[in-house]
Amino acid sequence: MRILVTGGCGFIGSNFVRAMLRDHPEDEITNLDLLTYAGNLENLAEAAADHADRYRFVKGDICDPATVLPLLDWAQAVVHFAAESHVDRSIEDASAFVRTNALGTQVLLDAARRVWGEDRSRRFLYVSTDEVYGALSLDDPRAFAEDWPLDPRSPYSASKAAADHLARSYWHTFGLPVLVTRCCNNYGPYQFPEKLIPLMILNAAAGKELPVYGDGLYVRDWIHVADHCRATDLVLRQGEPGQVYNVGAGAERPNLEVVRAIIRLVAARLGREEDELAKLIRHVSDRPGHDRRYAIDSGKLRSLGFTPSRDFEEGLAQTVDWYLDHPGWCQNVTSGAYQDYYRRMYDGR
Ligand code: NAD
Ligand code: DAU
Numbered sequence: 386m387r388i389l390v391t392g393g394c395g396f397i398g399s400n401f402v403r404a405m406l407r408d409h410p411e412d413e414i415t416n417l418d419l420l421t422y423a424g425n426l427e428n429l430a431e432a433a434a435d436h437a438d439r440y441r442f443v444k445g446d447i448c449d450p451a452t453v454l455p456l457l458d459w460a461q462a463v464v465h466f467a468a469e470s471h472v473d474r475s476i477e478d479a480s481a482f483v484r485t486n487a488l489g490t491q492v493l494l495d496a497a498r499r500v501w502g503e504d505r506s507r508r509f510l511y512v513s514t515d516e517v518y519g520a521l522s523l524d525d526p527r528a529f530a531e532d533w534p535l536d537p538r539s540p541y542s543a544s545k546a547a548a549d550h551l552a553r554s555y556w557h558t559f560g561l562p563v564l565v566t567r568c569c570n571n572y573g574p575y576q577f578p579e580k581l582i583p584l585m586i587l588n589a590a591a592g593k594e595l596p597v598y599g600d601g602l603y604v605r606d607w608i609h610v611a612d613h614c615r616a617t618d619l620v621l622r623q624g625e626p627g628q629v630y631n632v633g634a635g636a637e638r639p640n641l642e643v644v645r646a647i648i649r650l651v652a653a654r655l656g657r658e659e660d661e662l663a664k665l666i667r668h669v670s671d672r673p674g675h676d677r678r679y680a681i682d683s684g685k686l687r688s689l690g691f692t693p694s695r696d697f698e699e700g701l702a703q704t705v706d707w708y709l710d711h712p713g714w715c716q717n718v719t720s721g722a723y724q725d726y727y728r729r730m731y732d733g734r
Contacts, residue, residue, distance in 0.1 A: 386409070386411070388405065388460060389414075389459070389460035390414055390463075391467035392466035392467030393417070393429065394416065394418040394442075395418070396571070397614070400574070400610045401614045401617060402432060402440070404614045409618075414439065415441045418444065418467065423471075425575075427714065447489035447490075448484060448488050448492050453492055453496045456496075457499075461508070462510070462621060464510045464617060465510065465512060468486050468489075468512075471577075472541045482541055487547040498559050505562055508626065510564045510566065510621050513545055513552075513567045514545050515567050515569045516539070517536075517546040518567070519536030520677050522677055522678065523602065528681055531628075531629045531630070531631055531685060535550070552565055557627075562627075563626060564621070564625075564628060564630070565630070566620055566630050568613050568631075568632035569605070569607065573611060574707040578719060581605075582647065585644050586708045589662050594665050594666075595644055598640070598672050598675060601641035604637050606637045607638060609697075609704075612694055613632055615691070630683075634683075637679075647701070648662045648666075670734050
């Protein structure tokens, strides 16, 4: 298969490209990425060198029809990851979110419609998020199912929901073979340290404060990025066009529990006192509109044959090891603009 991956230099995209090149020696991949602050060529340097015959990188913007059209013409399938992905940044300024997430998706869908015509053998997989469902209360026994109404509550999730609606509208209106996945919180190697888990690992290792929003009892449902990539691959090849598939691994955890687990792992790895690291926890003012809890029902995906391959505690330990074993990567992504972001977001909070 010839696959166009958008956003392949980001966290999940780079893990996905690496897994596809490893698991499908017959596939060719073109990675279209604008290299925003979250995109990093280093994430794929080794895979790019090892598979130069069937991997190609194109620097470009998904919002630009002239860039996108020939790539869609080439592709038999699109896996669309490219996005502005961080909720806190969308609260600072939503404009890039609306542009990339909503407009960019529409440009890709339109290009696919134009060049694919009536060819129903091609596939457009839009990577949505569980955040489009809104929030659950802590005592709600339910989990989000695919037919749950969409109720996004942050500028980020609203822009993702706009794209999710657009993607499905192209299936209903034009018969474009669209598939949608809605995944829960990912963790694992190459995640940019603006997100909870890598931020806490790096801060704990550096003896910096661990900024927990509000009471820290917010619950996220976690999946290792390798499992998200396996699920995406499965839906791409075996999912039914027009369908939505939730992706999850059944690992709901309150944020404070995650932070304490990271403290334990970092303390053990670096020979520090756990109690001393725990003193770094600081409750800071809450994220505006903070969704209390996410929980995802992935029964439909499991009926396609998916089972997650690692549990949260094992995956978290491997993730802590990965960050501590890659100081050069961490240094590169946290220098420069990251320092400005960190000061804006956390100083005096
Ligand atoms: P990320 O921020 O790490 O990477 C985003 C990538 O998109 C970067 O490489 C960036 O350069 C690229 N990009 C941004 N704007 C672009 C544009 N206009 N044109 C081309 N490329 C552009 O994001 P991530 O965490 O890897 O998430 C990937 C996708 O998965 C997103 O669509 C996100 O909404 C979705 N998702 C993420 C999670 C999660 O927990 N991280 C969970 C569910 C769904
Ligand atoms: O649920 C899927 C979503 O998960 C994806 O669609 C998003 O792209 C991804 O960023 C993620 O969104 P969250 O907002 O849940 O992730 P984040 O890592 O920013 O925050 C996780 C939880 O930790 C959330 O309750 C806020 C809290 N938090 C986060 C940071 C960065 C803190 O308490 N302190 C922090 O410093």
